[in-house]
Amino acid sequence: MSNPVNGSVRMETKDLSVRYGPAIYGIQNVSMPVHANKVTALIGPSGCGKSTFLRALNRMHDLNSDVEITGQALLDGEDIYAPQVDAVVVRRKIGMVFQKPTPFPTKSIYDNVAAGLRLVGIRKKQVLDEAVEKALTGAALWDEVKDRLKSPGGSLSGGQQQRLCIARALAVEPEVLLMDEPTSSLDPASTLRVESLIKQLKDQVTIIIVTHNMQQAQRVSDYTAFFFVGELVEVSPTGTIFGSPREERTKEYLSGAFS
Amino acid sequence: MADVAGTISASTLPARYRGPADTAFKVVVVSLSSFIILLAVAMAVMIWLEARPTFRAFGYLDFLTETTWDPVNAIHGALPFIFGTLLTSFLALALAIVPALGVAIFVTEFAPKWLANIINYTVDLLAAIPSVVIGLWAVFNFAPFMRDTFYMPIYLWAEESAPWLVPLLGAPSTYNLATATLILALMIVPYTVALSRDAIGQVPIEQREAAYALGSTRWEVIRDAVLPYARTGVIAGILLSLARALGETMAVAMLIGNRNRMPFTLFGPAATMPSLIINEFREAVEVLHYSSIMAVGFYLFVVTIGINLLASYIQRKLSITKGGV
Ligand SMILES: Nc1ncnc2c1ncn2[C@@H]1O[C@H](COP(=O)(O)OP(=O)(O)OP(=O)(O)O)[C@@H](O)[C@H]1O
Numbered sequence: 252m253s254n255p256v257n258g259s260v261r262m263e264t265k266d267l268s269v270r271y272g273p274a275i276y277g278i279q280n281v282s283m284p285v286h287a288n289k290v291t292a293l294i295g296p297s298g299c300g301k302s303t304f305l306r307a308l309n310r311m312h313d314l315n316s317d318v319e320i321t322g323q324a325l326l327d328g329e330d331i332y333a334p335q336v337d338a339v340v341v342r343r344k345i346g347m348v349f350q351k352p353t354p355f356p357t358k359s360i361y362d363n364v365a366a367g368l369r370l371v372g373i374r375k376k377q378v379l380d381e382a383v384e385k386a387l388t389g390a391a392l393w394d395e396v397k398d399r400l401k402s403p404g405g406s407l408s409g410g411q412q413q414r415l416c417i418a419r420a421l422a423v424e425p426e427v428l429l430m431d432e433p434t435s436s437l438d439p440a441s442t443l444r445v446e447s448l449i450k451q452l453k454d455q456v457t458i459i460i461v462t463h464n465m466q467q468a469q470r471v472s473d474y475t476a477f478f479f480v481g482e483l484v485e486v487s488p489t490g491t492i493f494g495s496p497r498e499e500r501t502k503e504y505l506s507g508a509f510s
Numbered sequence: 511m512a513d514v515a516g517t518i519s520a521s522t523l524p525a526r527y528r529g530p531a532d533t534a535f536k537v538v539v540v541s542l543s544s545f546i547i548l549l550a551v552a553m554a555v556m557i558w559l560e561a562r563p564t565f566r567a568f569g570y571l572d573f574l575t576e577t578t579w580d581p582v583n584a585i586h587g588a589l590p591f592i593f594g595t596l597l598t599s600f601l602a603l604a605l606a607i608v609p610a611l612g613v614a615i616f617v618t619e620f621a622p623k624w625l626a627n628i629i630n631y632t633v634d635l636l637a638a639i640p641s642v643v644i645g646l647w648a649v650f651n652f653a654p655f656m657r658d659t660f661y662m663p664i665y666l667w668a669e670e671s672a673p674w675l676v677p678l679l680g681a682p683s684t685y686n687l688a689t690a691t692l693i694l695a696l697m698i699v700p701y702t703v704a705l706s707r708d709a710i711g712q713v714p715i716e717q718r719e720a721a722y723a724l725g726s727t728r729w730e731v732i733r734d735a736v737l738p739y740a741r742t743g744v745i746a747g748i749l750l751s752l753a754r755a756l757g758e759t760m761a762v763a764m765l766i767g768n769r770n771r772m773p774f775t776l777f778g779p780a781a782t783m784p785s786l787i788i789n790e791f792r793e794a795v796e797v798l799h800y801s802s803i804m805a806v807g808f809y810l811f812v813v814t815i816g817i818n819l820l821a822s823y824i825q826r827k828l829s830i831t832k833g834g835v
């Protein structure tokens with residue numbers, strides 16, 4: 252694994268456009284850098300393309316054959332859409348947590364977390380045990396489930412399920428972690444735990460998080476990107492965006508003109 | 511829509527009129543469904559009443575375990591037919607499961623839409639062919655072909671090289687256990703495909719995406735996310751297919767050769783509960799013969815209902831929301 256310099260450009264999109272049909276743009280010509288070991292927050296009104304952009308960064312759109320993607324998305328300078336690149340490999344490096352908790356309901360809590368590790372061929376029980384505990388601890392779930400690792404993932408509460416999904420994504424130690432409104436189904440206490448987790452994780456992984464919660468963006472992120480009707484309006488250090496945004500539209504959005 | 515939009519009276523009025531209609535609807539639905547349930551219960555009771563002379567003469571258990579069926583000497587045992595039914599059904603199911611699951615997975619996960627449509631259509635068509643037509647084709651084409659092309663050579667080979675197999679295989683006849691089982695498998699494949707296809711189709715897209723996002727290949731997504739989630743539905747579908755196999759009558763009766771005495775051999779004639787009933791109900795003049803056919807019918811009824819109940823129990827008990835096993 253390469254060891255990027257803190258703050259250097261880890262991912263970068265160049266004129267990235269996603270179309271859901273001939274003329275239906277999800278996002279249009281988005282060019283932005285994502286800095287290594289920083290948290291980048293994506294904000295903007297509903298339907299502006301945040302999820303579309305996020306899903307373009309680990310080739311989740313591949314699953315929908317109607318979607319057309321143009322432009323580039325670089326990871327360490329290499330285009331993840333280049334013909335010789337395997338989407339499976341991309342997704343092993345770039346993990347994702349969805350808005351709705353999606354544990355594998357029939358698998359045990361343990362097997363949920365171990366799922367990604369087993370995919371890459373890790374079978375040793377001791378290695379798995381350690382990784383599972385580490386990931387669950389990281390996701391602030393260990394204490395609640397350590398005595399019931401064998402019970403099914405579907406038996407947890409919604410908030411616990413979401414933290415289980417975070418643990419599942421963390422267990423494989425991704426280089427980049429994409430999170431689409433990861434706390435929208437959590438109570439305030441779990442939300443704060445996930446936020447502090449995000450801050451801790453920065454040392455190991457580059458995080459991009461979609462959020463509708465402006466306070467959350469300010470609390471956790473180093474950079475903030477503001478999207479509006481499929482376009483990137485501006486991306487700046489979080490302090491700048493919330494303090495003195497360059498663009499008029501950002502200012503209007505943040506003051507509640509069109510939320 | 512437009513005619514009632516607007517005023518408060520317009521929105522309360524229909525509700526008042528809906529009252530009697532609701533009640534009428536409920537009455538019709540409830541009485542119709544209880545009528546159907548009553549009919550089934552009444553049928554079971556009637557069959558049981560008709561079968562009573564047999565149960566009285568042999569006892570419930572002895573009738574089940576007796577291996578001879580000899581109407582001339584008034585000896586009636588159900589074991590050959592129960593054994594024949596269970597054997598053909600489970601063998602057919604075993605033969606059908608893997609190809610059926612394969613087809614279901616292929617059409618839901620791999621095939622492009624147009625191909626999936628063609629396959630689905632073909633499978634549905636196969637299910638719609640009357641069993642007697644399949645039987646007819648098999649009687650004149652499939653059965654002689656299988657005997658000459660496979661059973662004979664296998665039997666001759668066994669005589670030479672594996673004599674211990676011979677008692678199991680038996681001398682090949684045109685109509686036999688193996689052919690009936692193969693046709694039975696062919697006939698339940700469409701059901702297993704359709705039911706597991708539906709179960710797989712109900713796996714939410716989020717489950718698939720979660721597996722993809724972990725870096726799963728297509729096959730790993732199916733193994734880790736799709737099949738475990740669809741498991742309950744697939745198992746229920748398999749059980750329902752089994753129930754179908756148990757009750758399947760015409761084609762099996764035409765192909766199995768109808769031998770009323772155990773032991774059965776693979777290439778020799780055998781019998782099942784439905785095949786016995788269809789073959790003998792016309793000739794049953796003796797009370798005991800008639801009541802024994804009814805008794806076989808009663809057991810068949812019980813077994814099939816039992817399997818169906820088990821299927822719906824599994825569907826409910828192991829539903830995903832409860833976390834499964
Ligand atoms: N599968 C799809 N097919 C067609 N259009 C889609 C699809 N998914 C999203 N879109 C469209 O693309 C645009 C961007 O959607 P996207 O989900 O990225 O918005 P978002 O910023 O994540 O919104 P939210 O905050 O509500 O989650 C919307 O106009 C949406 O209708």
Ligand SMILES: [Mg+2]
Nearest residue numbers: 301302303431
């Ligand atoms: Mg979204």
